[in-house]
Amino acid sequence: MSQEFGNNGPEYYDEYEIDLREYIILLWNNKLFIGAIVVLAVIAAFVISSFVLSPQYESEANIIAPNFQLLNGNVVSNEDYIAVLTGDMVMKEILDIVNQERSKDNEIKIQGLLDRLNYSMSENTDQINFKFNFNDPEKTQSILKQWINIFINRVEEFLVNENNSYYKNIENKANADYKKYQTALEKLTNFGSENNLNFLRKNLDNKESKVIKLNLNIMDLKNVLEAEKKELEYITSRLENTERYLVRKNLISDEFLQKLQAVNSQTSLINLLNTEEEFLNPEFENLINREINLSTRITSKENNLENYIEDREKLNQEISELQKKISVLSKEKIIIQDELTNSEKSYNISNEKIRSLDQALAEREFNFIVLSTPNLPEDPVSPNTKLNVAIAAVLGLMLAVFIVFFKEFMKEE
The missing domain is CATH 3.30.70.1130 (EIF_2_alpha)
Incomplete structure (x- = not known):
C-alpha cells in the first residue's frame, strides 16, 4: 500500500522531527x-x-x-x-x-x-x-x-x-350582611304595619262565607220559584177551564103560582115572575186571587233573586281582587322573609368566621x-x-x- 506525502516527499517532514533532548537543552539554555x-x-x-x-x-x-x-x-x-x-x-x-x-x-x-x-x-x-x-x-x-x-x-x-x-x-362583609339584615327586618316590619294580611284573610273568609250563604239562598229561592211557577201554571190552566160567571134561576113556587092564577089568569104576566141571575163564579174568583198572589210573590222572589245574584257577582269580584292582593302581598312577604333569612344566615356565617379568625x-x-x-x-x-x-x-x-x-x-x- 503506497502512501502519499505531497510534492516534497517524506524528506520534508524529516527536517521537523522532534528531538526531546534538544528541546530540554533549549529550555535549559x-x-x-x-x-x-x-x-x-x-x-x-x-x-x-x-x-x-x-x-x-x-x-x-x-x-x-x-x-x-x-x-x-x-x-x-x-x-x-x-x-x-x-x-x-x-x-x-x-x-x-x-x-x-x-x-x-x-x-x-x-x-x-x-x-x-x-x-x-x-x-x-x-x-x-x-x-x-x-x-x-x-x-x-x-x-x-x-x-x-x-x-x-x-x-x-x-x-x-x-x-x-x-x-x-370578612369584617366588612359581616357589617354589610348585618346592614342587609337590619334593612330586611325593617322592611318586614314596615310591610306588616302597612299590610295586615291576617285582616285581609279574615275579610276574604267573611266574603267567601257570604257567597256560600248567597248561593244557598239563591238555590233555595230558585227551588221555591220553580215550585210556585209550576203552581201558577196549574192555576192558569184551571182558570182557562173554569167559567167566569154562573147563572142562577129564580122560580116561584107551585102554591104561589096557583094563587096567582086564581087571581090573574094571564100566564105571560105570571111567567115574568120567573127570572135568571148571572153571578161571578166563586171558584174562578178564588183561582184569580191565587194567581195574583202567586204572581206577586214570584215577582218579589225574582227581584230578590236578581239582588242575590248581583250581590254574589259583586262579592266574587271583590274576592277575586282580594285574592290577587293577598297573593301579591304574600309573595312579597315571602321574598322579604327570604331576604331576612338569607341575610341573617350570611351574617351568622361571617360572624362565626370572624370568631374563628380571632382564634386562629x-x-x-x-x-x-x-x-x-x-x-x-x-x-x-x-x-x-x-x-x-x-x-x-x-x-x-x-x-x-x-x-x-x-x-x-x-x-x-
Missing part, C-alpha cells in the same frame, strides 16, 4: 529568561492582588423561615420569602444604606447588589443560608445584618397586611429563628493572593516556554 518571566508574572500577580484589587470580605448568616399559612388559606413558603428578599421594596432600602456615602457615579445598582448576595435553601428544612461579600468587613457584616432585619420586618409586615386585609374583608390569630404565631447572625469576616475571601500567584506562575511559565519555542522556530525558518 533559556532558563534565566523563563525564570525572569515567571518571576515577573508572580510579582505582577502579587502586586495586583495586594495593591490593585480591593479585598472582598464575606459574611454568612442562617435563619429558619417556616412555612406560614395565612388566614385566607394560602401558604407562604421559602420561594415567597426569597421573592420578598430580592423585591423592589427591600432592595431600595438596602441600596439607600449602601449608597449613603457614595457619589452618584459610584452608586451600586440593584443587580450589582444582588450579585454580591448568595442564598440557598434546604429542601428538608426551612433553613435559608445567606452569604454576602463586600469590600469592607464591618460594612459586609452590617449590610447583611440590616438586609436580613429589613427582610424579616418586610415579611412580617407582609403577613400582617395579608391577614389584616383578609380579616378586614391568637393561636397562630410567626417567628423567624436566627440560627447564626452575620459574622464579622477577618480575612478577605478575594482576591486570593496565593492562588493568584500560583496561577500567574503557571501562566508565566507557559508564556516563557512558548516564547522560547517561537524564537527557535523563527531561527530555523
Whole structure:
C-alpha cells in the first residue's frame, strides 16, 4: 500500500522531527529568561492582588423561615420569602444604606447588589443560608445584618397586611350582611304595619262565607220559584177551564103560582115572575186571587233573586281582587322573609368566621429563628493572593516556554 506525502516527499517532514533532548537543552539554555518571566508574572500577580484589587470580605448568616399559612388559606413558603428578599421594596432600602456615602457615579445598582448576595435553601428544612461579600468587613457584616432585619420586618409586615386585609374583608362583609339584615327586618316590619294580611284573610273568609250563604239562598229561592211557577201554571190552566160567571134561576113556587092564577089568569104576566141571575163564579174568583198572589210573590222572589245574584257577582269580584292582593302581598312577604333569612344566615356565617379568625390569630404565631447572625469576616475571601500567584506562575511559565519555542522556530525558518 503506497502512501502519499505531497510534492516534497517524506524528506520534508524529516527536517521537523522532534528531538526531546534538544528541546530540554533549549529550555535549559533559556532558563534565566523563563525564570525572569515567571518571576515577573508572580510579582505582577502579587502586586495586583495586594495593591490593585480591593479585598472582598464575606459574611454568612442562617435563619429558619417556616412555612406560614395565612388566614385566607394560602401558604407562604421559602420561594415567597426569597421573592420578598430580592423585591423592589427591600432592595431600595438596602441600596439607600449602601449608597449613603457614595457619589452618584459610584452608586451600586440593584443587580450589582444582588450579585454580591448568595442564598440557598434546604429542601428538608426551612433553613435559608445567606452569604454576602463586600469590600469592607464591618460594612459586609452590617449590610447583611440590616438586609436580613429589613427582610424579616418586610415579611412580617407582609403577613400582617395579608391577614389584616383578609380579616378586614370578612369584617366588612359581616357589617354589610348585618346592614342587609337590619334593612330586611325593617322592611318586614314596615310591610306588616302597612299590610295586615291576617285582616285581609279574615275579610276574604267573611266574603267567601257570604257567597256560600248567597248561593244557598239563591238555590233555595230558585227551588221555591220553580215550585210556585209550576203552581201558577196549574192555576192558569184551571182558570182557562173554569167559567167566569154562573147563572142562577129564580122560580116561584107551585102554591104561589096557583094563587096567582086564581087571581090573574094571564100566564105571560105570571111567567115574568120567573127570572135568571148571572153571578161571578166563586171558584174562578178564588183561582184569580191565587194567581195574583202567586204572581206577586214570584215577582218579589225574582227581584230578590236578581239582588242575590248581583250581590254574589259583586262579592266574587271583590274576592277575586282580594285574592290577587293577598297573593301579591304574600309573595312579597315571602321574598322579604327570604331576604331576612338569607341575610341573617350570611351574617351568622361571617360572624362565626370572624370568631374563628380571632382564634386562629391568637393561636397562630410567626417567628423567624436566627440560627447564626452575620459574622464579622477577618480575612478577605478575594482576591486570593496565593492562588493568584500560583496561577500567574503557571501562566508565566507557559508564556516563557512558548516564547522560547517561537524564537527557535523563527531561527530555523
